[in-house]
Amino acid sequence: MSEAGTRTVERALAALLATGGRGRDGGEGVDTGASLLAADPTADAELRRRGEGFVRLAWERGWQPADVVRLVRRDLDETHVRLVTDLITAETEGYERLPPRWSGQLADLAADVGQERPRTDRFSHATAVLELYLLLVRLPALEPVGPVPGTPLHLPPAEGEPRMLTRIRALLAKAEATGYPPEAEALTAKAQELMARHSIDDALLADRTLRGDVPGACRIGVDAPYETAKAILLDAVATANRCRAVWNSAYGFSTVVGFEADLTAVELLHTSLLVQGTAAMTRAEAEQRAAGRKRTKTFRQSFLMAYAHRMGERLASATEHVTADAGAHPGEGSAALLPVLAARDVAVEDRTDRMFPETVATRVRGVTDAAGWTHGTSAADAARVPGGGGTGGGGTGDGRGRIRPGTDRR
Template identity: 40%
Template sequence: MSRNSQQNRAARKRKKQHRGNAREQRAPRPGIEGAESLVFAGIEFACGPAANPESLRRTVRQLADLDGSRSADTVLDWVSRILDGSMDHVFGTGWQPTEFVHAVRREFGARTARLTVTVIGAHASRTSARKVAPAQWREQLDELGIAPDSAPARGYLSAWCASENADPTDTWTAILSFLGYCSYLIPLTPLLAAPANWSEGMAASSSASRGPEPKILARIRGLLAKAEATPYPEEAETLSAKAQDLMTRYAIGSAVIDAAAHTSLRDQVVTRRLLVDNPYPEAKLQLLNCVAETNSVRVIWHQRFGLVSMVGMPIDLDLCEMLFTSLLVQASHALSEAGGDRVKRTPSFRRSFLLAFATRVGERLAIARDQAGRDASSQYGKELVPIMAERTEAVGSVFENQFPSTVPIAHSVTNAHGWQAGRVAAELADLTGGRERITG
């Protein structure tokens, strides 16, 4: 036998042995029962006390081997029922659609957030949310882009996997992360009725009870929008001053009317939640807290989820949200103007800028609040003092009942240039709400 023949024969033998070893090392595709066990194990590996990234990756690889097999769709249909049931748990513990998508996106990124929207769409279809859910719930479905009956009762998970056009390991990672997150999600204060308590009568009454927005609020919103959009500081100041005057009159006038009606103030206190996006959420929280203190609103930061709970009278919450939104827009514009060179584009500069902006705005609001108190007393008389004190006490009582244990948050400033620039920008900000000014 020639030397070349011997080499070729040895090469074929090695190749055959390699194929045999590869078959022995490759785990067989899991059956349906095996896949179910892998899913439950993966949920524990994804989140909670047993979380283990390496074990999760190994489990995901085994589940990904199902791709293209006869049992793949069957397993996905089974998992889709678990996903749908998990939403009953999530919504039953006080979470709302947009809040949950927001929290998932912060924790896991865009792919798992898209999965969450898909699952919420399937859940909305099963529960007939478009017919029986409260109006605020249906508005959140619209905000998430969930069309009526957008997700079929079956096959929606397979359709989502196909739409992602991603490696099966990526889609399985998103699925298991989602389920693990649901399993260990903390409850929130319920603000709307959970799906288990929906009825058609509730949907009709929630729509009717909201009614049209008061004309004065519509005027305030229009003034704020113009103040934020104009490039001329003098015009913005004029518009903001008018909005500020209307907001102050509206808030205090409503407080006097409530007092005359002898209604239970504690029963009027409500809770709302705001979504706070990255970047620099702690600086945005500082700005919101300054605005809230001026408007007799209490806030608490759910840091992990990027949520803020606000407790106060409905009118005060409306004004607080409008003022916060307006100042946030102004801060963003001011930061863009200040961030010209490389130093001013660094995260430390931008974060310090926003913290300084919020701190200085808070100082200006405190001065304006004191002036408003003096002006209000001359307009409404000394009876106003106990009226406002009673409202503050009612808000504080509800807040402490909901959140008996709170921890203060401390902020550190790491960029002196950013801090100084932020304070300068805050001096130019238009304080467009609260109780800063009452004119005759």
């Protein structure tokens, strides 16, 4: 490591932080630092090492790979996304084992790793690097949703994905692929039914074997546009699967708290419903245009809000139906089902309250397009959810969610 290069990096970072790093707004910090770095190729290795250190600092503050990349993509541009992806990949390669869910997040980033980068001059490259580093060092601490890399992990040996989850994935994939809405809706309803049964089986097994399960947490991205409606949909899916969701609008994600089997169900179903809801909205817009009526952003927002509102009712009804059916049929553990589920609900609520002590329930208003609301409700109403009939009609356009004042908003 070049001592001269190290000194150059230190001078560049000092210049960056001394002026607030407002390079894109006319400040001198980024420009000064980039000029120093561009003139000294011996600083490159040390500059990269510092970047990996900033990534590690993000992990220690509660961030995970998907969270960081999502924020970089929103606040900077694709050049910075490629830079941070390379840093994350290099930093995480040194760990023997990674926390749960990290492997999936890193796999999603892998497509960008190793791709040929656009050629650029040294000053432009250094400018982008310093802009990225400034974002990384300013990341605040988040509520942790799992251990950081390098922490000893006591995980059971991997035995492959349960067959039930494989079936659920297949049903949702078919629902997303079909061009026939009633078929998609029936497939999704069946998937929710299987999820509810899987959750019940897992809860009874944990109780019977004294497995000592405790609630965990994960983060799910909630991206613009129409992020309010998307967050409400996620909250509805979480509630139907015995989880709790808290939306952090400032950083574009919701934290979902629940037991592992239920968290997996929420991740799968929310992703699929977003795909299906967007497709249904596109079809509704096409019908409106064909009838000579111009559709607007308010139509799309109202559509997705109605879709989330009604789908939440129907998913919850499906879960109640499966739970009642499981408790009504004699079998091993059936007598203990309701107490077991009640205990899990209390545990999830307690974990959520400890993670987000200032979170409160609130209402969201703003649905102003009656046609959008009607079409969105109809799209969700068509779902053939077992036990989901008779949930009532109408709706006010209000959604309920959990927020934390100043950070998490719904």
